[in-house]
Amino acid sequence: MIADHALYLARTFAGRVDEWNGEKPVVVAVNPNVAMAGRVTERELYLDYLIAEARRQGYYVMLDVQTGGEDPLSLFGGLMDRFLQENVWFDWDLEHTAGGVVDAEAINRVAAAYFARREARGYTVPGIFAFYVFKEDQVTNPAALRRRYPGGVVIPIFDGYGGRDPNPARDKIAKTARVLALFGEGPFGIMEFETRWGTRYDRIPARDYFAAYPDAQIIVSQ
Numbered sequence: 001m002i003a004d005h006a007l008y009l010a011r012t013f014a015g016r017v018d019e020w021n022g023e024k025p026v027v028v029a030v031n032p033n034v035a036m037a038g039r040v041t042e043r044e045l046y047l048d049y050l051i052a053e054a055r056r057q058g059y060y061v062m063l064d065v066q067t068g069g070e071d072p073l074s075l076f077g078g079l080m081d082r083f084l085q086e087n088v089w090f091d092w093d094l095e096h097t098a099g100g101v102v103d104a105e106a107i108n109r110v111a112a113a114y115f116a117r118r119e120a121r122g123y124t125v126p127g128i129f130a131f132y133v134f135k136e137d138q139v140t141n142p143a144a145l146r147r148r149y150p151g152g153v154v155i156p157i158f159d160g161y162g163g164r165d166p167n168p169a170r171d172k173i174a175k176t177a178r179v180l181a182l183f184g185e186g187p188f189g190i191m192e193f194e195t196r197w198g199t200r201y202d203r204i205p206a207r208d209y210f211a212a213y214p215d216a217q218i219i220v221s222q
Helices: 002-020 041-056 072-083 104-120 168-181 206-212
Strands: 060-065 088-093 127-133 152-158 189-192 218-221
Touching: 002 041, 002 206, 041 060, 041 072, 060 072, 060 127, 072 088, 072 104, 088 104, 104 127, 104 152, 152 168, 152 218, 168 206, 189 206, 206 218
Parallel strands: 060 088, 088 127, 127 152, 152 189, 189 218
Antiparallel strands: none
């Protein structure tokens, strides 16, 4: 099944990261995209199976949400009510929001709703609410972003490319630092493109990128 293959790929990549990560533990998570709106039976059955099988294997699922022109709080709320389990995280792909720019307070409202639901259900495993960001102007009022909640953390994940010349690796590392610095202290994530795309989009090996940010709490392989 597609879900089993997704878990296999996530497990395989986590094994690579584990080799780079020294003695720090690595957990496996898969990051499926969720359609912006509408009920699709096949998709829902796929996600139900994926979440259940991930939990059985001790893995996590981070549902990737693209809000488009929908009301973010309403859309996320419906998805949380439908799919939230103790091993389910959520992320907001800001690029695919109408206008491509989101205020930090909007992220706060959605994150607060997520952690409130986890608390109401008595979950003890910490949750993660993440968002993908690759430009310095994608989040307005970034200093207002709330990073920590009683039940977990909010994590910005840099998902941009580096430059091409003269030093694309250095450019990617510097760009990552500039964007993540907007959100102050706290856990962060990074995305690498080498595993799937080679040098088509980036010219920095995944291992080198991770070495530049060894404290990343999430490393995503697209």
